[in-house]
Amino acid sequence: MNLRFVEAFYWVASLKSISRAAEKLFLTQSAMSSRIAKLEEELGVLLLDRSDKQFKLTAAGARFLMHANKLLELQRDAKAEMGSGESAAISLRIGAIESVLHSWLIPWLEQLRLEQPCLELELTVETTPILNDQIQRGTVDLAFAVLPSSADGVRNQALTPMDMAFVGHPERHAKKKYRLEDLADLELLTFQKGSQPNLTLLDLFRQHRLQPKKVHAISSISAMVQLVQGGFGVALLPVAAVERLSGFASLRILPCDVAVQSLPIHASYRADPTSNLLETVVQSALMFAEGAYHAPKKSMKGKP
Structure with a gap:
């Protein structure tokens, strides 16, 4: 056969x-x-x-x-x-949300290249619904998204959730501590409507019976950072992404009297009986993300 x-x-x-x-x-x-x-x-x-x-x-x-x-x-x-090794290049299609891309994904891919030199990588950055659809359709092999995939034959593993924080311009947003009421009076930036961070922000204010002045939906972390840098408003962003971007942007994590829910991250991949590669790659990602989460943090302006 x-x-x-x-x-x-x-x-x-x-x-x-x-x-x-x-x-x-x-x-x-x-x-x-x-x-x-x-x-x-x-x-x-x-x-x-x-x-x-x-x-x-x-x-x-x-x-x-x-x-x-x-x-x-x-x-x-x-x-x-029998020790049969793969010498030819192996294609691996990876999809990720912006929050993962701007936090630990790039340094992990650099490490993965050393661990698996035969890999040929295809990387796509999309929203969680699109990534889960791509996993279901088989157009990506591994996705890092907020929600796990519910498709048949797909395995899911939870990674370390990402801390979220309100981020502003250090000169325009210089208060020692912000109340949620203070933030409600500012123009707020978060991810596109319907995304987990967008819903988290709206639910946070709703739970405290507050109505934000304005909430702008921006699909790009880089765009949000540049808008904050220009004094446009305050953004709700993953702390890990902010720390990686802080080298070229004027940013300040705003101490707040209310904790913001962390952003869950899941690795989803389809079971492959022909190879253990995806299992190995996922374990590498889990270990790297955990290490990145517990690594010493950079010093940032106004960070509590």
Whole structure:
């Protein structure tokens, strides 16, 4: 039995699409269809129900999926035990939200390049809903987002949450301590509407029966930092991102009498019986993020 055909079937079944599986394995759609047809011919059964436009496995296909998973895991374990190494470049598609990008993602990728020299990285920066959709569709292999993915066959691991703080210009926002009422009178900047930080900010003021003067929705941390630097307002940002950006921007974390909820971060990735690479990469990210969180912090103007 040709295990390349088995792998093709596994990804078609997992991603519920021949076209998505073809993209995952860097094949044409016709080549992918051909592999499935040849596997069906060898097994003597139909694996895909082609009578309906909606993707569906046949009863035989559902049974064979379990065997496919075991066969690919056996191949993986045999290669590992016999010392078979991958010398060719391995593509890894990573997606992340802005908060992760501007905090620990870049230095982690630099470390990952040393740990896994065969990796070819594709990086995309998007919002959590888009990243979770991409994980479900199989267009990214690993996503760092606020919410875990709920797609079938996707594993989720929680990373260290990111502390959030109100950030202002050190000369325009120089109070020793700010009450939430003080901040409500200022123009506030946060991420796009519907995002976790945006909802957190609105809920914080709602819980204290306050109505902010203005809340501007900005999708870019860099844009928010430049607006704060220009005196436009006060931004709710991840502390780790602020510390990395503080080298080129005039920023001050504003001490506040009310704690802001931390931003949860999850790593989501689809189980792959052909390789332990993603598990290894995720563990590397978990350890790096934890280390970055507990690393000595930079000195910032006005930081409590």
